[in-house]
Structures are given as structure tokens and as C-alpha cells.
Amino acid sequence: MRRARLTLSGLWLKYRYYVRRRATLPSWFPNPLPGTVVPAVVLHRGGDHTLSLDSVRDSFDRFLQTDDVFQKSFTKHSFLLVVPSPLIARPKDSEEQYRLRSYASCTTVESLDKRVPSDLAEYLESRSLTLCFLDELAVPEGPxxxxxxxxxxxxxxxxDHLGAFSNTVIPDDTERFQSLQNSAFTGSEAAVAVPSRxxxxxxxxxxxxxxxxxxxxxxxxxxxxxGLGNxxxxxxxxxxxxxxxxxxLLLEKGAVVVGKTKLSAFAGSEVPPTQCVDYFPPWNARGDGYQGPSGSSSGAASATGGYSWLDHSIGTDTTGSIRxxxxxxxxxxxxxxxxxxPIEGVVPSCSAFDTFGLLGRTASSIGDLLAASGHRLAKNNATNxxxxxxxxxxxxxxxxLPVANDAQQRMIDxxxxxxxxxxxxxxxxxSLQEEWAQTGPKTLRHKTLLDIFKSAKLLNFYDNKHNFDKFRAEYQKKFEKSAYISPSHLKRWEEKVNKTQEERDRSLQEIEQFREWAQKTLFSTRGDGSSNTIMLVPHGRPxxxxxxxxxxxASGPSTAPPALSAVFTVSAMGTPQLLIPSKCPKTGTLDSAGWPSTVLTGRYMFQVGNNERHSTASHLDPKL
Known part of the structure; x- marks a missing residue:
């Protein structure tokens, strides 16, 4: 299979392309001059090859409206290839019967095939489009x-102008991938190849x-x-x-993986400007472009919030890495x-908390990923x-709740x-504390939620360090030097992991009992597996x-801010948590309230307005 990046000379295309061979054309096909690349558009038509000016124009308009790879330049000085619709079987005839019809070289309309209307023939000639019928070619429509x-x-x-990707990839024909461009540790701008929709x-x-x-x-x-950011x-x-x-599993369901996104080293929480050493941290498209990227799934969120051509990002969450x-x-x-x-094939951070995190610009897009992965989704009856x-x-x-910031609390209300x-x-x-004191396991009721929070942090830090003991030993043996670990992450391992294996195991037992209690007492399920409870949890800070x-x-456990305590507590519960960039959790609710449910890419999450539901910021504010 031939692969190459393609930049056509002159002003023909304003985009760069990566080309991927899909089919061999028949021997009678007019081969462009050696080293010449000619654009082509494939159209699907019925068995009689019937074409009309309206059908061709409608196809071009549809392609332009629905696809971000197709562009107007494909509609002139190009090949127009008419192939069988995948739903229509055609009889096999001689190659001569369906020979090339070259309208670009015709001198009179009368010399054209009678099955092509004269207005279409004139249109093709005016745009230098060479029309070909290829009955044996089975490829999708498009550029x-x-x-x-x-x-x-x-x-x-x-x-990748936001620097969100560590590695951009292209698939091969063996269900594996090859690196198109690796920018994780160079800071260079990568190119991401996306196929036509x-x-x-x-x-x-x-x-x-x-x-x-x-x-x-x-x-x-x-x-x-x-790379793991290291x-x-x-x-x-x-x-x-x-x-x-x-x-x-997602690939088998038709997903196209276009690259791998950056993360804080070892799925930790390195923060710019000084803590990110081995990689250049992604940019945040929001506001003035200088907001922090957060971690550890920083590249995943950067790409989702900044690139309209990307549909989804898959990350992980241990104690807040996606949230x-x-x-x-x-x-x-x-x-x-x-x-x-299924977590197999993911580098573990703390297995007691590790799970996947999904990012998207609509709630329904996240639902699509869950459905494809085998999840049963809680939607209303109208959606089956x-x-x-x-x-x-x-x-x-x-x-x-309530939170200290009045503006944030108004949004929550x-x-x-x-x-x-x-x-x-x-x-x-x-009160979770009062509920725990009354109904928690008798052997643990004397402990407070802060104690549970401390156990969760101990378990997280201990496992995050010792899960990489083998890596450090193998690196030392192979290269005869210590593996480089950024100072912030090394300090985290050295200062916060001073507990014994016995203390770690005891913390795990406490977390397992707390999780079982939460799922039975707070989030009990019905016979069909659905939960009858939603808990409102604030996240982030204004x-x-x-x-x-x-x-x-870093704040110690005794001074941990409520939002951080909530993050660890939810991780310990093992429950799902949905982060909502609006005032309502369901599309139906958003529609009924008149609020936006689709997040935009770039500087603004939503169209700027002057009301309770939208930002009051001025487009002219230089600070945004």
C-alpha cells in the first residue's frame, strides 16, 4: 500500500493531504504524466449510468456541506468517476463497452455519449472534468x-496548533498503525491525517x-x-x-483513531510552566488561549475543545484525570x-480507581461511545x-454544597x-457523613469521610509509585543510568509515599468497604440495573x-478543598460522574429550558449572550 503526504504545486489546493492507495485503475485509463497527481471525485450511480446536471451539482453541494476534506477545487480540472452503487449489482461487460469518455478533449457537444444530457456535457467541458464509467471499481463516494x-x-x-497530540497515526492493512508524526518530546507542530467523512x-x-x-x-x-508523557x-x-x-472494540465498531494525545507524565498532575519537563504541555483554546490545560488528560481535552474535525477523545480517570x-x-x-x-492495554496508575473517561462536545456523542462499547444507556422511552x-x-x-462562590452557586441553583x-x-x-455514621460498616463507622479521603490518597500515591518499580529497574539495567523523572513527580513519589505495604492493603480494604456501602445505600439499583439516584457534585473552581x-x-489532607475531597470520594465510590458544561444534564432538559447543549470549539464554549444562560463577556474584551 502506498502512503505519502501530498502537497500539490501552485494554487490548486489550499489544504495539504496524505494519500492512501485504495484501488488500481484499468489499463485503458489515461495515466497522468509521471510524477503528476490529478484530483478525482467518485460518484455512485445506478446501473444505467444516468447522470444529469442537477444530480452532479447536488452531489458536489452535498459533499461540500457534509465533509471537511472535500473542497471546491476537486470539482474542476479533475476526473469524475462514476462507479456502481454498492447496493446495485451490474452485469460484467467488455472493457471496450465502458471505455473512457473524455469530455475534456471533445470539441462538440454532438460527439458526446447520448446518455449524457447536453447541459451536463457543457458543464463538464467548462470545468475541464474528465468523465469515466468504471463498473468494476467498488469504492465509496468522495474525494x-x-x-x-x-x-x-x-x-x-x-x-495540531494546540500541541495536543503526542503522536499522530495512520492505519495499515493489518489492523495496526504507523506513526505519521511524533511531536511528544520535540514541541514541534504535528499534522493529523483525517479521512473524508x-x-x-x-x-x-x-x-x-x-x-x-x-x-x-x-x-x-x-x-x-x-509514551506515558515520559x-x-x-x-x-x-x-x-x-x-x-x-x-x-471501538475500531471494530468503525471508529478511526487519528492519534494519541499528551498527558501529564505517569498520568500524574504536572502543571505548567515549570512542572512539565519531558513534554510541552498542550494549549487551551478557551478565552485568551493562556488558561491552564489541567491534567492528566490534558491533550484529550485540548483537542476536544479546540478541533471541530475531531469527534471524540478517550482518556482515563483515576482521581480526576478526565474531570x-x-x-x-x-x-x-x-x-x-x-x-x-475493559482496562487491559492501559498502563495502570492505581487499579482500584483507574477507569476510562470520555470527552465530547455533546452528551449524545458520549452516549454513542458507551452504546458501541456495550453499555446500556439510560435514555427516555422516546429514544428506545x-x-x-x-x-x-x-x-x-x-x-x-452550597459552594463559597456566589456566582458559581447561582449556576448550580x-x-x-x-x-x-x-x-x-x-x-x-x-449529609454523607451522617449517613455513613448511621449505616456504614460497624467496623468503620468511627472513621470520618476525611479519613476515607486520606485512605484514598494513600492508596493512589502508593500504587502510582510502585506500579513503576519494574520500569525503573529495567531502565537502569538496560541503559546503566536512572530513568529521568520530573522533579514534581519525583517529589510526589518521595514525600507522599512513605507508607508500608500493610498500610496500603488496609487502605484498599477500607475503600472496598466504602464503595460497597455507597453503591448499596446511596446508589441502589433496580432489577433492570438502572440506578434510582442522582447526586449533585460541584467540580472545579471559578x-x-x-x-x-x-x-x-499542594494542600495536605487536613486542608484539602471541598472540590478535591469530592473528586477522591467519587473515585472511591466507583460511581460514574458526568461533567456538564451547561446548566442541565440532559439534552431534553436543555431543549425545554432553551439552553445550548452543543459545545463550540475555540475561544467560546457557547455563543456569547447577555443573560443567565450565556457568558456576559464582550467580544471586544482584550482579557478574553
């Missing part, structure tokens, strides 16, 4: 290139057909290095032989239920949900009111968080 009598797919090369048609067995997906660089992808780790282990189990970036970049985010998706009932309890935990209206119920104030500001010293 292509012809070179050396080969037909190549057109994959547009988008610049016209090549893909979703089906019941491939519901994600053509969805462009980026995956976090702690997940294995066959044929590609797993040069030494990438150097030691090299290319992986197979893809992570969930990624392989903090989701709020920092203003996108929909989901920490999936612990142990609900397997679940028939909505939750009947809405918990308002007094440990975390508006969110809560819309949710209550949509579900037809009222919230219930609850105000700017600039990337050029030194990070504040």
Missing part, C-alpha cells in the same frame, strides 16, 4: 487522487463508522509507542504489539463506572431505551431547578487559571 494509474484516498492534514456509512454493526477518535498516550495502540518510558518499551482492548481537564477546557466529560469497561424509569432521588450533599423540572422531583439534602502562573503548594 480522491489519481497517480500512476492508482486511485488514492484523500486524507486531509490538519495542523464520505467514505463511511454507519450501520447497525458499525455504529461508529468514520468517527474520528483520539486516545490518551497511556493506552496501547498496535505498532505505536506508548521520554525514558517511551525509550525502554518502544512500539506495542497490539491495541488496548477497548480501543480494539479536571473537562472543566478546564469546557467540554462534556464522563468518568465511567469503575470496572465497567432499555431502561424504563428515571431516577427518583436527587441528592444534594451538604458536605460540598439554575442547573438544579432545571433538573428538578425535567425529572419531576425535588432534591433531598443529605476564576481564571493561567498556565504562566506557578502552581500553589
Amino acid at each position: 480522491y487522487f489519481v497517480a500512476d494509474r492508482q486511485l488514492h484516498q484523500a486524507w486531509r492534514l490538519y495542523p 464520505l467514505y463511511y456509512k454507519p450501520t447497525p454493526w458499525k455504529p461508529l463508522s468514520g468517527r474520528r477518535i483520539a486516545i490518551k498516550d497511556n493506552m496501547d495502540l498496535g505498532g505505536v509507542v506508548t 521520554r525514558a518510558y517511551a525509550e525502554l518499551y518502544g512500539e506495542r504489539s497490539e491495541s488496548a482492548k477497548l480501543i480494539q 479536571f481537564p473537562a472543566t478546564s477546557h469546557g467540554v462534556w466529560g464522563l468518568r465511567s463506572t469503575w470496572n465497567s469497561l 431505551s432499555p431502561w424504563s424509569k428515571w431516577p427518583t432521588r436527587l441528592l444534594y450533599p451538604t458536605e460540598w 439554575a442547573f438544579l431547578a432545571a433538573l428538578e423540572s425535567y425529572l419531576g422531583l425535588k432534591h433531598q439534602m443529605v 476564576g481564571a487559571n493561567y498556565r504562566d502562573t506557578e502552581p500553589s503548594p
